[in-house]
Amino acid sequence: MNSFVKASLIAAMMTAPLMADESFGGVGITIYQVAEGVHVAEVIPGTPAAESNLRAGDVITAVDGVSLKGQNIEFSKAQLRGQVNKPLEITYTSNGETYSTVVRRAQITVKDLDNKAVKNWYGDKERVNAQELETFASATENDKQLVAVLSRGNLIKNDVSVASADVNGVYVEKAKTTPKFTKTTPVRTGDASLRLFNRKAVSFALKSPGRATVTILSADGEQIATLSLDNAVAGVNTINWNGSQIPSGRYVISIDHNGAVSGANAVLK
Structure with a gap:
């Protein structure tokens, strides 16, 4: 990674600026801006992003349907941050495929760590067991749990020698009950495309005939309805359904056609 990209990464950290304490609602990634959106540099363990299928790279x-293409890093950070525990839909590309996943923001705190904290977190693993580390993490930030340590924007994964001034701890607030971080299976753009979604019908276009199954998921990943059409035709197909009692909001429509899954995001008014 060249010095320009390193500088951009440090300046654009999703978790926090390097030498500043900060607390916000976020998903737990470090990013830098590229032409097509934001590049995921690190996925922080113990955060909502780690519970999804997002990966570094x-x-x-x-x-939430707002494009990050051609934007600046402050705009992109503003879209990813927001109200704690509120679900957001992230569209991303991985290995040439387009995916969508829904996660909930958590309360994340980033603050400098001193040498003692680093020693406890990265102590002698043969003598410091997992329970002791958990006790240390719980005690260091009251109701927040230390889930990772960053050095100049990079996740420290193994025992290393670092100066305390270069180290930030990432804490995630502990909820009274275990937060539900939705592990929505990403949906791939395939040969099916959504044309219409309302409370009475779902219409979609297929490039070839065959059995089609439409699954409607809420923003929380809850399955709302499953609709099947055994003899779908090449072209536009419509399946009637009763969504009169379904709340308004954002939904994920998954279309399984001849074993290949496509998906789209839609709003029910």
């Missing part, structure tokens, strides 16, 4: 192209 993926490029986030949109958040």
